[in-house]
Amino acid sequence: MLGCGGYLPDRIVTNAELAKQVETSDEWIIERTGIRERRVAAEGEKTSDLAIAASERALAKAGIGADALDMIIVATSTPDNTFPATATRVQAELGALKAWAFDQQAVCSGFVYALATADAYLRSGMAETALVIGAETFSRILDWEDRGTCVLFGDGAGAVVLRAEDGAGATSDRGILATDLNTDGRYADLLYVDGGPSSTQTVGKLRMHGREVFRHAIVNLAETAEKVIERAGVDASDVDWIVPHQANIRIIAGTAKKLGVPMDRVVVTVDRHGNTSAASIPLALVDAVESGRIKPGELLLMEAMGGGMTWGAALVRW
Numbered sequence: 001m002l003g004c005g006g007y008l009p010d011r012i013v014t015n016a017e018l019a020k021q022v023e024t025s026d027e028w029i030i031e032r033t034g035i036r037e038r039r040v041a042a043e044g045e046k047t048s049d050l051a052i053a054a055s056e057r058a059l060a061k062a063g064i065g066a067d068a069l070d071m072i073i074v075a076t077s078t079p080d081n082t083f084p085a086t087a088t089r090v091q092a093e094l095g096a097l098k099a100w101a102f103d104q105q106a107v108c109s110g111f112v113y114a115l116a117t118a119d120a121y122l123r124s125g126m127a128e129t130a131l132v133i134g135a136e137t138f139s140r141i142l143d144w145e146d147r148g149t150c151v152l153f154g155d156g157a158g159a160v161v162l163r164a165e166d167g168a169g170a171t172s173d174r175g176i177l178a179t180d181l182n183t184d185g186r187y188a189d190l191l192y193v194d195g196g197p198s199s200t201q202t203v204g205k206l207r208m209h210g211r212e213v214f215r216h217a218i219v220n221l222a223e224t225a226e227k228v229i230e231r232a233g234v235d236a237s238d239v240d241w242i243v244p245h246q247a248n249i250r251i252i253a254g255t256a257k258k259l260g261v262p263m264d265r266v267v268v269t270v271d272r273h274g275n276t277s278a279a280s281i282p283l284a285l286v287d288a289v290e291s292g293r294i295k296p297g298e299l300l301l302m303e304a305m306g307g308g309m310t311w312g313a314a315l316v317r318w
């Protein structure tokens with residue numbers, strides 16, 4: 001990984017502000033989720049705008065120009081339009097005209113899915129340099145009258161630049177060491193948007209059976225994490241940082257506990273960002289890299305679960 005960058009919209013929405021709109025409280029939200037505030041995109045600010053801003057920062061950190069990119073994946077469930085892919089606008093605005101670009105949709109697992117996809121392209125030799133972005137404007141698909149969901153999500157984008165390099169085949173190699181992806185479509189009704197071009201011809205609103213999703217989360221996340229740890233031939237005690245999807249502090253802490261990783265080795269941004277779906281892992285990564293907590297050579301465990309139901313993990317040496 002050559003570099004990462006993130007972007008958050010300016011507008012901060014606090015729990016207190018939400019408590020004026022729906023029957024909730026700062027205390028309830030903090031206690032049940034760990035969220036204190038979230039960002040909301042400005043009127044007219046699109047998912048692609050957030051993705052472009054994050055990508056420009058990631059490219060600058062990577063020290064390469066957009067013309068060096070072979071491929072761009074935008075992981076998103078809140079695209080600018082039904083089509084073309086949000087990634088096509090990102091490609092044009094960055095001037096990455098050599099790159100093919102497409103969106104990938106695995107909801108909150110989107111970044112892990114996109115990372116695994118890019119990794120497969122790089123390993124096959126089909127691409128040498130890839131830009132992987134998680135970008136969302138979930139504020140646009142929330143039912144702002146449903147207190148069970150509207151307090152949970154936020155907007156933002158994070159991006160990483162990947163380049164294929166020969167490794168020694170050892171666990172000390174830098175980059176993506178192992179990935180694991182899972183889907184169980186039988187649980188699609190637990191978290192979904194009740195609209196779409198082919199069903200209702202509307203955008204729809206997010207619907208979630210939170211308690212049911214929660215029930216699956218820790219078990220699934222610990223399982224996928226254990227799979228990548230085993231696949232890479234390392235031990236859970238070798239993990240320097242968990243960089244988890246930021247849905248709920250209780251899920252983050254429960255998964256870390258199951259893996260035996262102390263909370264001071266877990267990157268937490270859910271308090272400030274809320275759940276930014278596919279953007280949450282790269283935003284957490286950027287937060288920890290830019291504050292100097294994550295250092296080159298450290299072993300990162302990324303894990304996520306979301307609508308689909310989808311879940312997965314990636315083990316990355318930074």
Ligand code: UT7
Binds near residue numbers: 032033108149247275
């Ligand atoms: O990123 C994709 C994956 N998504 C997730 O991982 C989300 C997983 N789920 C969760 O994080 C949690 O289930 C929630 C945060 C959504 C809810 O927490 P919970 O502890 O599971 O609460 P609950 O749904 O069991 O609700 C408990 C009570 C209910 O009242 P009754 O029925 O017990 O009287 C809710 O109506 O809390 C009520 N409630 C609220 N109260 C105040 C639900 N939302 C709110 C709210 N403020 N915002």
